[in-house]
């Protein structure tokens with residue numbers, strides 16, 4: 001115990017650095033996947049058959065395979081098979097590859113949530129707007145959009161919480177996120193070796209961050225509780 | 229002079245002929261009731277009048293202006309249709325109120341959006357909005373809902389929701405107000421309050437087309453009754469004639485099945 005207290009400041013410093021990378025991957029994924037998911041959702045709802053089949057096919061592939069495998073393929077395939085290492089070396093290259101994998105993966109999950117939200121608004125809402133002489137864009141912005149958001153927030157919250165934990169998968173391509181940082185103390189790092197507790201301790205970071213997110217998302221959900 | 233004339237309206241869905249050559253007219257200030265069994269095409273007819281469906285054939289005229297002519301593609305343009313819709317109001321069976329807005333805002337919204345397209349809107353914004361609000365409030369008062377104007381739809385009973393929906397349709401001052409079974413989604417004890425306001429509208433000489441399964445109501449309120457079956461008008465006339473002395477066997481059969 002005393003030893004842990006001694007090691008604590010060093011470990012926390014290293015874990016903070018790792019967690020910063022975790023957060024970076026988390027936010028970059030959200031920023032990319034929110035709009036890309038919408039594009040895929042509109043694609044899969046398109047009346048243009050080839051587009052909707054293509055969108056559905058991509059969603060099927062991405063949701064049907066583990067994110068870990070997608071990470072490995074996206075990171076290693078260009079360099080090892082095509083002999084064209086597009087990601088470049090080092091941490092920046094790994095981060096880029098991880099970001100692309102996560103954005104693509106999460107966009108597919110988000111697209112299904114968007115689709116449910118859009119199709120969940122009864123057609124009667126649009127028809128009521130039309131009959132009242134509203135334009136399509138007035139109907140979208142004044143009537144259906146908020147109802148979609150209300151439907152989307154709860155399932156989206158689940159995905160966002162899952163994403164926080166999924167970022168740890170990027171460890172598989174040696175992205176230096178918090179798990180990587182914790183694990184380093186087993187082999188030896190910052191003069192500490194053979195210590196497994198830092199790895200366990202990373203759980204605290206996830207817990208606290210998810211606690212904050214749960215609170216914020218719950219607040220948003222309650223904000224939209226004023227109507228049904 | 230007829231305010232509304234529909235001529236030879238036909239509408240098919242992939243497998244069903246929902247409307248087969250429907251023609252009728254309606255005088256200003258009169259109430260027309262459309263009765264008929266399920267699937268006879270009543271809703272489809274109202275939806276055609278409100279441009280929610282496009283008829284395959286036929287002409288629709290309001291005040292002698294051709295709003296729709298299946299032969300004339302220029303009458304089908306989305307931008308033109310939007311303005312033409314304003315001749316009609318439609319009250320849905322399932323209300324379709326906007327859940328995120330209060331009763332009052334539900335009534336005001338469409339007027340506000342229309343007003344915001346006016347040229348002088350920016351200059352007279354306050355004044356225009358006050359005017360719209362005052363009219364909306366007086367409509368809700370007429371519907372007996374003054375004390376409910378700040379409630380959201382989920383806080384209202386079905387009967388109250390439907391009365392808000394009626395006020396919302398009236399706010400745009402349509403020439404012809406259409407009702408599609410306005411009480412069918414309501415508990416029996418709530419139908420009375422909705423029928424009462426429609427009756428008051430009839431007394432004020434509001435031009436209305438009312439699809440209903442409430443036969444007693446149709447007979448009392450309507451100036452003219454149309455009985456539809458299988459996409460066609462089987463019989464039409466004044467209520468006494470259609471209800472008391474139906475000329476057609478199919479009308480007799482239908483009336484004997486429904487209780488008045």
Ligand SMILES: Nc1ncnc2c1ncn2[C@@H]1O[C@H](COP(=O)(O)OP(=O)(O)OP(=O)(O)O)[C@@H](O)[C@H]1O
Pocket residue numbers: 241242244245246264265266267268269270271272273
């Ligand atoms: N969008 C649609 N697609 C295919 N068929 C339709 C559609 N709308 C209506 N129909 C068909 O058209 C016919 C007339 O339907 P409509 O809803 O107009 O009848 P209705 O007289 O209003 O019946 P109800 O009293 O049950 O409301 C029915 O056979 C119906 O199945």
Ligand SMILES: [Mg+2]
Pocket residue numbers: 270271272408409
């Ligand atoms: Mg119907």
